[in-house]
Amino acid sequence: MKILFHINSIGHGGAERVVSILSAGFADNGHEVVLTTLWYSDDEYETDKRVRRVNVGLTDDESSKGRLYRIWARFAKLRKCIKNEKPDLVISFCNKANFRSAYALFGIKIPLLVSVRNDPNKDYRPYKLSTWYMGHKASGCVFQTPDAMNFFSKELQKKGRIILNPLSEQYFNRSVLSCAGGRRKEIVTVGRITEQKNQILLVKAFNEIKEKYPDHILKIYGGIEQKNIFSEMEAYINDNFLNDRVMFMGVSDRIPDDISQSALFVLPSDYEGMPNALIEAMSLGLACIATDCPCGGAAMLIEDKISGLLVPTGSVVQLADAIDYMLSHEDEAARMGAEAGKLAARVEPHKIVAKWLEFIDGILAKKH
Helix, strand or coil: CEEEEECCCCECCHHHHHHHHHHHHHHHCCCEEEEEECCCCCCECCCCCCCEEEECCCCHHHHCCCHHHHHHHHHHHHHHHHHHHCCCEEEEECHHHHHHHHHHCCCCCCCEEEECCCCHHHHCCCCHHHHHHHHHHCCEEEECCHHHHHHCCHHHHHCEEECCCCCCHHHCCCCCCCHHHHCEEEEEEECCECCCCCHHHHHHHHHHHCCCCCCCEEEEECCECCHHHHHHHHHHHHHCCCCCCEEEEECCCCHHHHHCCEEEEEECCCCCCCCHHHHHHHHCCCCEEEECCCCCHHHHHCCECCCEEEECCCCHHHHHHHHHHHHHCHHHHHHHHHHHHHHHHHHCHHHHHHHHHHHHHHHHHHHC
16 A cells, blocks of 8 residues: 555654654555655654655745635645645544645545544534534544544544554563662653643642652653743742752653653643553553543553552642552552553554554445
C-alpha cells in the first residue's frame, strides 16, 4: 500500500509520537509511507528514513494573510498533494487535521481513516458542521476510549475501532527497581505546560505534603506551550518558597533514563485522550497516580489500587492524600508499580501496528 499521513506537525506530543511509531511500523511491513505536515517544530520526533515527508504548510507571505485565506490555502495544498501522491489511504490525526483531510478529499474516492486523539467535548463539540462532515466522509476512525467513541454519531461509531497507543522501543527491556530503598526521592510528571495538563494542581498538592517529605523534590518535564500558565506556576512556587523543591526540566529526549528511578509519577490532567506519558511511566514499572479525567484514558490504563491510584480531577486534597499514601507505603507502591509494568506487553509497537494494518485491510476491502 501507499499510505499518506496528515498531522499538523511532528513536534513533541502524544499524537505526534504515535504517528512516528506507526509510520516506521508500516514501512517495516513493506508499505510506502508519506508524511504531510504544516510546519517543522523546534523539537521533533525522529521519523524513519524510509518515510518521505512533504510540507503542505504556508509560506511566510501566505501566513501574513487573513484567517479565511490561510484555512483555504492549507486545504488546497493538502488536496493538491493528495492528488499528486495518489495514496491508497489517507490517515489523519487530531481534530483540525481530520477536518482538513475530510474537506480535501471532497469528490476524491481515496478512503480516509481519521484518529480522535483527545476529549471530543473539547476538540469536536465546538465544530459541529466539520465534525458531521468528517464522520460522513471517513471510511474508518480509530478511537482511544469507549467514552470518546460514544460522543460521535452512530454512523462513525459503526466505522470505528478502539486501539491503544504503541509504546516506543526505548521503554522496553529496562530493569525495574524496587520502590523500597532503590528509588530517588523524586516525584515526576511529563507533559507540555498547558492549562489542560494542570501541572499547578500537582505543585499545590506537593506543597501540602512538603513538610512531611522534606527530602523529596518535584520534577516537571515538558516544554512551555502556554506562557501564562507557566507564569502562574512560577508565582505560586515563589509565594510558597518551593524554588528549591520544584524543578522545570524542559523537553527531554531521554525520558526513560530521566524518570525510571523516580519514586512516583503523577498525571494531573483535566482531560486527556490516551495519555502516552502515563503509558510510558507505567511500562517502566513506576508507581503512578492519575486524575480520572475525561475521556477515560487513564481509567483504561490504571486499575485503581491495583496498578496505580486514580483521583478526581481538580482536587488538591485528594491528590495530596494519594501522593502521601504512595510515599508512606513503599511496599504497596512497589506492588502497584510491578503490576503497572505489565502494560508494556499490551502496547508493544508491532502488536499495535498489526491492529492498525488489520483495520486498514478491512477498510480497503470494503472499497473494492
